[in-house]
Amino acid sequence: SYVLTQPPSVSVAPGQTARITCGGNNIGIKSVHWYQQKPGQAPVLVVHDDSDRPSGIPERFSGSNSRNTATLSISMVEAGDEADYYCQMWDSSSDHYWMFGGGTKLTVL
Amino acid sequence: HLQLQESGPGLVKPSETLSLTCTVSDGSVRSSSYYWGWIRQPPGKGLEWIGSIYYTGNTFYNPSLKSRVTMSVDTSKSQFSLKVKSVTAADTAVYYCAREPSSSDGFDYWGQGTLVTVSS
Numbered sequence: 001s002y003v004l005t006q007p008p009s010v011s012v013a014p015g016q017t018a019r020i021t022c023g024g025n026n027i028g029i030k031s032v033h034w035y036q037q038k039p040g041q042a043p044v045l046v047v048h049d050d051s052d053r054p055s056g057i058p059e060r061f062s063g064s065n066s067r068n069t070a071t072l073s074i075s076m077v078e079a080g081d082e083a084d085y086y087c088q089m090w091d092s093s094s095d096h097y098w099m100f101g102g103g104t105k106l107t108v109l
Numbered sequence: 110h111l112q113l114q115e116s117g118p119g120l121v122k123p124s125e126t127l128s129l130t131c132t133v134s135d136g137s138v139r140s141s142s143y144y145w146g147w148i149r150q151p152p153g154k155g156l157e158w159i160g161s162i163y164y165t166g167n168t169f170y171n172p173s174l175k176s177r178v179t180m181s182v183d184t185s186k187s188q189f190s191l192k193v194k195s196v197t198a199a200d201t202a203v204y205y206c207a208r209e210p211s212s213s214d215g216f217d218y219w220g221q222g223t224l225v226t227v228s229s
Contacts, residue, residue, distance in 0.1 A: 031213065031214075033214065033215030033216075035156075035215075035216075037156075041221075042205055042219040042220065042221055042222050043156065043205075043216075043219060044219075045215050045216060045217050048214040048215045048217075049214055052214075054217060086155065086156055088156075088215060088216075090213050097158075097169070097171070097172070098146070098158035098161070098171075099158070100155060100156040100157065100158065101155075102155050103155040103156070
């Protein structure tokens with residue numbers, strides 16, 4: 001079965017750019033979505049369809065997807081960006097089957 | 110501003126059935142533009158999609174849970190529901206309901222989540 005692989009943790013200093021990856025076989029041909037989840041809160045969609053931002057999400061959040069890796073980039077990282085981040089994909093080989101990556105804890109140093 | 114609210118028992122005994130309802134504030138459960146999903150998160154772990162339902166009642170379940178899960182929708186009450194039968198401690202989790210645009214753009218609105226503990 002298809003697997004989405006994320007690094008367990010990423011650390012970055014304030015003001016730098018954080019890059020969180022989501023690996024999968026030929027993931028570049030699929031649409032990937034990204035969620036931010038802060039402790040005790042529901043996830044929030046921050047990027048959809050690889051690189052689109054929902055209304056209200058800062059431009060600092062961006063995404064890309066190519067070949068076997070999708071990437072969420074957060075520029076000018078702030079303390080408030082510290083959270084867990086999850087990638088998500090629709091497994092089109094099944095009839096309506098959502099998959100999540102294992103999640104990445106972003107730590108702002 | 111759309112709101113989704115989960116409701117149901119916070120404690121379920123092993124082997125019994127977990128039942129949750131999600132109430133959608135704006136009545137859009139009957140819209141053809143959305144699916145409605147359930148996602149769960151065991152304590153300290155990641156997200157797991159349980160299933161989604163369309164206003165017509167068409168359902169789509171995670172294959173790993175399909176044998177134990179039933180979802181239903183009541184458009185007159187603007188609600189959709191989840192049942193998981195034969196629960197074990199492994200079903201202990203925060204359960205979220207969420208809206209899923211039919212264009213498959215992810216889940217754009219989520220409820221606050223409700224913790225369900227399976228214990229005797």
